[in-house]
Amino acid sequence: MPSSKTVVSKYGVAGAKYALDRLGYYGGPVREPLRPLPEVAKKEIDAILAKFGTAASAG
Numbered sequence: 001m002p003s004s005k006t007v008v009s010k011y012g013v014a015g016a017k018y019a020l021d022r023l024g025y026y027g028g029p030v031r032e033p034l035r036p037l038p039e040v041a042k043k044e045i046d047a048i049l050a051k052f053g054t055a056a057s058a059g
Contacts, residue, residue: 003052007045011037019045 007015013030014037020027022045030036037045 003048006048011041011045015041015045018042019049022046022049 004016004019007019011018012034014034017027017030018037018041
């Protein structure tokens, strides 16, 4: 899936976990030493998901 490669290559594990959460799966929180995504990154991932036609289901 092109969107998964885009998210993981730019945002790493934290981005993949956030995308899974937005798609209705359990991505869960990142473990240390990783940091949670900033709001800007979350908005960019939401836009990527929308671009590829995947609906963001979580609020």
